[in-house]
Amino acid sequence: MTTTCHRKDTVDPARWPDIIAAPRTSRARRRLTELILRRALDRLPLRARIKGTPFAGLGGPLLDIEDPDAFHARIGASGLVGFGESYMAREWDAPDLVSVLTVLAAHADELVPAPLQRLRGLWAPRHPAEERNTRHGARANISRHYDLSNDLFALFLDETLTYSSAVFRSLPATWDQLAAAQHRKIDRLLDLAQVGPGTRLLEIGTGWGELCLRAAARGAEVTSLTLSREQQVLARRRITEAGLQDRARVELCDYREARGQYDAVVSVEMIEAVGAEFWPTYFRTLDERLVPGGRAVIQAITMPHARMLATRSTFTWIHKYVFPGGMIPSTRAVAETVRDHTRLTVARRDAFGPHYAETLRLWRERFTRREQDVRDLGFDETFQRLWTFYLAYSEAGFRSGYLDVQQYLLTKEDHVR
Missing domain, CATH: 3.40.50.150 (Vaccinia Virus protein VP39)
Structure with missing residues (x-):
């Protein structure tokens, strides 16, 4: 399944090939990503509005996830790279972007479960050799x-x-x-x-x-x-x-x-x-x-x-x-x-x-x-x-x-x- 981003007509596919559409991921991977993120968001001092579901979080600045399927697909495929690309694609937004990102930065150690943190080398993207x-x-x-x-x-x-x-x-x-x-x-x-x-x-x-x-x-x-x-x-x-x-x-x-x-x-x-x-x-x-x-x-x-x-x-x-x-x-x-x-x-x-x-x-x-x-x-x-x-x-x-x-x-x- 490929999920296209909002307002895709404004995105130049030649200039932004990884923004025009979310990556293909399995339903199981998207679901696992959704469960991990929901668990993390529920423990953070922010409010996450995920389209079609109740608010997550303990209260605070608003994180508005407008296209959950694409959001979860990108993060499931490439972690924080996907999180930033999802913002570029307008799949999520925040009235106070700095406050939301400050909460996430302050709790960076808690966002990914410890067992997955230890396996970072297996799932996190690696540096391209040409960028040494x-x-x-x-x-x-x-x-x-x-x-x-x-x-x-x-x-x-x-x-x-x-x-x-x-x-x-x-x-x-x-x-x-x-x-x-x-x-x-x-x-x-x-x-x-x-x-x-x-x-x-x-x-x-x-x-x-x-x-x-x-x-x-x-x-x-x-x-x-x-x-x-x-x-x-x-x-x-x-x-x-x-x-x-x-x-x-x-x-x-x-x-x-x-x-x-x-x-x-x-x-x-x-x-x-x-x-x-x-x-x-x-x-x-x-x-x-x-x-x-x-x-x-x-x-x-x-x-x-x-x-x-x-x-x-x-x-x-x-x-x-x-x-x-x-x-x-x-x-x-x-x-x-x-x-x-x-x-x-x-x-x-x-x-x-x-x-x-x-x-x-x-x-x-x-x-x-x-x-x-x-x-x-x-x-x-x-x-x-x-x-x-x-x-x-x-x-x-x-x-x-x-x-x-x-x-x-x-x-x-x-x-x-």
Whole structure:
């Protein structure tokens, strides 16, 4: 049986082959999925309205399942990948999407029965081999996200074009505070790295160039690396417009290809795109590029270690549609990798997860308000639901405590141990 999604006439089957129709699954598998989900939902602080059946849940934000057959078929076939695809297909919705996803994130350990959790390796989708973050794979993975369109990102980011967590003076935050909060974050990273006049700075992961600009404005000599052609073009233009081209250059270069010695290395939310198998290489690169006495500062999204171990081999909706090849580390994984593979020392770690939740809320609200502008750029309704879900899903991760974000200071002593 194939169940077509609501409003299928608005879905481009060539662009969204896995959205236009739910997968074929047996009646028995759909029924088992329905029973497992009903058991889970009945224990959660939300209200699940499932067409044709009584409400499930203990009360709270509304999860409205409009096409139960397709919803259960997708989840039964591909777990959380199917859950996200079902939202993209309009088979379920929620008046307060973030609140529903926050409940689910906070109870992630309870959604699947323990016996099935232990058998995750048998039923969970696996990472495609071509998305390993080899030098070739990393370029393709980065391009799929960051080369979508500079104009798209400009629609929901503030004027600094900074695509990482801000640091606000107080919470909750407002849109007009975001640019200053991004500068506060950047300046804190540069201060931790002791970047000033004459500092030789390597930045791994350019973004659209704001950190590079602020470092060069301090008098640093900056080399910034990116794998995104779109980002390189815009960052270079911004540097030239600021008259800082003599102090900053942006290279299309994998971090593993970096050469030279630097007083400081800064890398903001780059480690999540590296892949677990390459974390030792990433941290060794920081070590090898730093002079003795140098300082590396990174900003990293993290998750609890047990959840990281349980899900590290699982192919998720985020991998399929947003960040192919990505993997979020735990603070323990970072500490152990630094200890076991480098001469660096973790000198400081500061967490500020609630600030990321607010940053994402501001991006999501602006993205939603710019719906027509997104469409004018050539992105269809399914893409808009994809990105709405991505931003809400990420925000929920931080609001629930499932995710956190850290700033690390890593130091390299003058002696070689």
